Amino acid sequence: MSKLPRVAVLGATGAVGQEFIRLFEERDFQFASLKLLASKRSAGKKMMVKGKEYTVEEAKPESFENIDIALFAGGSISKTLAPEAAKRGAVVIDNSSTFRMDPEVPLVIPEINPEDIAKHKGIIANPNCSTIIMLMALKPIYDISRIKRIIVSTYQAVSGAGKDGIDELLDEASAIAKGETYEPKILPSASLPKHYQIAYNVIPQIDVFLDNEYTKEEMKMVNETHKIFHDDTIAITPTAVRVPVIRSHAESIYIETERPLSTDEVKKAVQGFKGAVLVDDIKNMVYPMPLDTSNKTDVAVGRIRKDLYCKNGINLWVCGDQIRKGAALNALQIAEYMMNHDMI
Template sequence: MENKKLYNVAVVGVTGAVGQKMLETLERRDFPVGELRPLASARSAGQQITFKGKAYTVQEATPEAFEGIDFALFSAGGSISEKLAPAAVERGAVVIDNTSAFRMLPEVPLVVPEVNAHMISQHRGIIANPNCSTIQMVVALKPIHDAYGIERIIVSTYQAVSGSGQAAIDELREQTRAVLDGKPAEPKVLPVKSLPKHHQIAFNAIPQIDVFEENGFTKEEMKMVNETRKIFGTDEIQVTPTCVRVPVFFGHSESVFIETKKPFDLAEVRSLLESAPGVTVVDDLPEQAYPMAIDSAGHFDTYVGRIRRDLFHPRGLNMWIVSDNVLKGAALNAVQIAEHMVRSK
């Protein structure tokens, strides 16, 4: 980055799947880190992590641990964020929080830099990262919304187990091995670890992510509804999601249908997507080229393909959107917010 000033960065939840990706992303993008302060729970304190070839000892996340910190990247669960984020802000840090704790508070910007970076400057110490499935969708829909307006979104997601953390990754691996060995799978984590009943994820698809609400939609689905509207700054967009957990380790996939306000030109839509920041179009049907979760893993971009006009709705557009859920869906988005702030200083 052009700005040569160094910034002290704390990563809260550094031993988790997203925390590890935050470290990796800070290093891959050469973020100007002065002091790195790796933080986690008391039970994880004392572990060793590596950043830019140097070993660090994980410290316990306490209010005092944020003294002298410029940016605090949180990914340790909503209850930890609710407890420690205000303490970090009091000590002068800007908190970029990956949980749902602050997303819908009116005073907290909910930011995807490619979509609404202008909201970053309105923060009061805390900036929220949206949900992973929301992030990749709005990145792809932003240029279309700007050009034609969007009235309605119908989205079905096919979400990787890493969205539920390391325990779900381990469960998929263990269940797959058990089933292939002719042994019974033992579900203990999915769809929701805290619930009394669990379902096998290996060789299966579970149409539940998070708990159900009274309206029959899950919390994950309602996040997509509410967050999309907040990010686009309008309550007029109708969003109908169905979120499904699939036996994939990394990379969320989404089948998205939208109804635009104004008629669109399909060639122009493709051109808009090809020039959109953070978007790569992979859409060559004769070559069977389209985005797949396995190809998105480890990459920063959001991939879009299967772009086609709807058969019946004159302003209907269908597409397939794929992105690495722990990178663009979490760690990368947080680092991009910090990068934007650094460039603005």
């Protein structure tokens, strides 16, 4: 690394932005300078980063002058400000869905396709959190036998809908315990005309339904997997479900591989893959759970078992923190890779 980067964090006051700041300290992420950016209403807020106080500034195009790496926490603002930042010479690592399927923008999980980083033209996209968690479990398997089919059901925490999603779950549970009524306003999405109770319930809809009767969230997993693996022959059937869990997503995944694999082969592959951890000891009732993976870096993989009817079929259960590895950590790892390979 020839020089330290000048860094900006857009959305510094939100959940992903605050996770960036925690990770700066945990990973001792080095920078020459740091600028914290947010909306006008958050401008002026004071935040501590690595023992130093910073004042949050309103994000504007000119905010990205003399910035090397711009970490975008996500949201619709990416559409306007990411090109402006790139135009000023910054490399944008964006958590929104805006650029993920743009053929000119690399979609990167550093443990899987770091070579794509070099193809960037100023913007690098962070995948959807559910895609990241799934592929961190599947990449070590794909490396020993190509995966032909994936059937995945996600069990996604309310924090995926932001602070409002968390508040709604807690407020509903509190109201129900007191025998009070509570009118849902957020889930499955605040922008939709109809809302459902999430406390003591599951909602089989995340984002809007598309013409093919899958949701936008589900199709992200299909399209992003094809792009990251550079393999659009994989048959993928997703179902995305919101569950009354605060933090960390879980996924039930069935795969069919090109050749039959033993559970021992799969477990060995997962154990040897950086960023994934094998949590699979059914004799002692040890398996991945959202509570255990919240605020953790690795994606946990367990309940690995052969399918009962398909000789090439494997079933597994996966949990991962969607705010951490599913968002902030993945983006920061991209920045670290660029720094370590003198790409800044």
